[in-house]
Amino acid sequence: MSVRPIVLLGDPRLRLKGETVDSFGKYLHELLDDLTETMRKAPGVGLAAPQIGEAARACVIEVEGELHQLVNPKIVRSDGEDRDLEGCLSIPGYVAYVTRKERVWIVAQNRFGRKIKVAGSGYLGRAFQHELDHLDGKLYIDYLDSMDELIDVNAGDEEEAEGRPAAARTPVG
Secondary structure (H helix, E strand, C coil), X not given: CCCCCCCCCCCHHHHCCCECCCCCCHHHHHHHHHHHHHHHHCCCCEEEHHHHCCCECEEEEEECCEEEEEEEEEEEEEECCEEEEXXXXXXXXXXXXXXXXXXXXXXEECCCCCEEEEEEEHHXXXXXXXXXXXXXXXXXXXXXXXXXXXXXXXXXXXXXXHCCCHHHHCCCC
16 A cells, blocks of 8 residues: 555646446555555545546545445435535645535445445535546536635634634545
8 A cells, every 4th residue: 555646636637537447456456545545644535546647437435434445436316405615635725615415325346346335425425426526537616606616724823724614624535
């Protein structure tokens, strides 16, 4: 396992569309391990392969101590609406309010190629949607009407930062 550099906004690799994974061997296992270690070191709650320059449909999400390693994931059902702050490890120092589905159901494969089903609501559901967007070369800022909607999390003093919601302090991925 190793910590890999995170691709930042402006780098064309961030807009890579992940290619379907059809081999579940050493390369994929190392990629998932690197994604996990890099996400935790950042720190964040999710990271997708294109964020480390790899065009693969693989991502990791860890919320409340539960790690999800998803390969070839797709949303098969969604419900409700939720608007909240969202950040990204590839766009450090900024957050914005983004409307997403409140709950999502996902079908994916695990690191061994076995089919898995996961569901998430609230922060976990938001993280799932955020990372799956990365696999299609899409960023949370694509949902904004204007870049003026971005909030600089470094603006203001430390007391203000302590009062911000968790999403403002911990980027999704």
